[in-house]
Amino acid sequence: MQSPQLASHLVAGLNARAKWKERDFDESFRLAGEAAELATAAGDDAAWWDMRYLQAECRRDQGRIEEYLTLATELNDHPLTADSPERGAKAGTMVAVALQGLGRLAEAAAMASDAAKLAARDADLLHVQILAQRSLIAALAESRLLDDAWRECLELENLLADVDEDTAGKGYWVIGNVAFLADRVSDGSLYHDLAAERLSPSKDVDLWARFNRASAEMRLQAKLSDAATLRCIERAELATDIVGGSERDHMEMSLVRAHWNYLNGDMREAQAILEPLCARSSILATQTSAEAHFLLARTLVALGLRGEAQATFDETVKLFDQAALPERSLAVREYFRDAMDDQEATDNRDAEDRSGPHGG
Incomplete structure (x- = not known):
């Protein structure tokens, strides 16, 4: 029979996760903090780690990248992380994403590469490996190391054969980004079409907003100021308005619209x-x-x-x-x-x- 203390930290964790899904990130962060304290009192280190990870996700989704990096680094350096390839790969990927968000691209690529290698050791960690691989590709692409990024894209594509539609969609999205940056415009359009077929606004409006914004951005960088690009921009603007979005989200959306105006x-x-x-x-x-x-x-x-x-x-x-x-x-x-x-x-x-x- 479970002790009341153990049950209370699990219930608090479920509540925190529910608030995160509702995009109430401040409340989710607060509840996850309470759940982490209860987990420590119950001696459940794994639950404590999961709640700190959720707190980091909240800060990431709020665009509070410095705080996100602090939490991700704390998890990455924790003794509990060293004992688990899954935790190691997840925390390392988090640090990589945060470093990329702060413009520290070489460090981000190195962290993501290590995380992907760690996850690749265990076939059960395919989804974690894909997350790390996507982060690696994004850092290389932003560093304009496009040959390296494309090579990693081909590795990623091999991992997408037997995954769910959402995971495949996010993977094709990243591959399309690199194709556009490398002037492989027809490949970029192809992979972004594959992504659009698999990502659904009814399942995740925020993801749909970010995908369309990124797709529009890549098309504009390729100087494609056509009707398809405008559709991406309008879908992204509408979806961003629906979900609210952080100040950073709205600024990035405005930048895409300004680029459209410039090209036209x-x-x-x-x-x-x-x-x-x-x-x-x-x-x-x-x-x-x-x-x-x-x-x-x-x-x-x-x-x-x-x-x-x-x-x-x-x-x-x-x-x-x-x-x-x-x-x-x-x-x-x-x-x-x-x-x-x-x-x-x-x-x-x-x-x-x-x-x-x-x-x-």
Whole structure:
């Protein structure tokens, strides 16, 4: 017969998990904390670990990445984690996701790689291995190590044959992202279509919002400003409004809409979205903030606002350097130099036209 104390911490854990599913993350965090204390009193270390893990998930889903990293690191370093490949792989993946969210991409890739190898030792940990593999691919892709990322995508695809639709959908989503970044546009569309067939808005509206936002983002990076891309944006905006979403979610959604406006030549609208967004972009991952500033800088160039563009380009370079993305930083410098040369040539032509063939 179970002791009342044991039953109480299990009930508290179930309540915490239910609140998490309802997206009441503050209440879930609080209840999980209570459940963890009750589990400690009951001597149930495994339940304590699960509740701390749930608390970390709450902070992740709220976009509170620093706190998420603190909790994930605590779990990763805990003696209980070292005794279990499952816990080790899950905690390591959490740390990797948090590091990626903070722009620490090389560390994120290393952590995710270790977690995937740990999970691969046990066939029963297939889902945990897939989570780690997805995290590894995302970190490599954001680091623009696209050959490495694509190789890991092929590994991931092999793991998706015998999993549920939701897991397969998330896997195809990540593979599609890398295909788009690597200029494999038809592959990107194919894998994102496979993902869309398996992910369902009726099962998880938040996931549907994030998928459509990411798909739109990748299509825009491939300069696909077509009707299919607009459908992705509109689905993502609607789903984000339905679930509420964190401030970070809404900012990332605004960035996608601004990119759409930019590609379609609506520079004033892009500027109106991007200027307040960049002013508050410390909420975003460093590399995302850098991309937002780069888009604003290009918008300002298109509007002929050279002074403002220069300052924004300087900030962009600084952010890409902070995110340890020297290739992106170099690309920004080259883009700005070419843009300024083009602008100067245009100004000189205009001056010659005004002065006429005889100098006025």
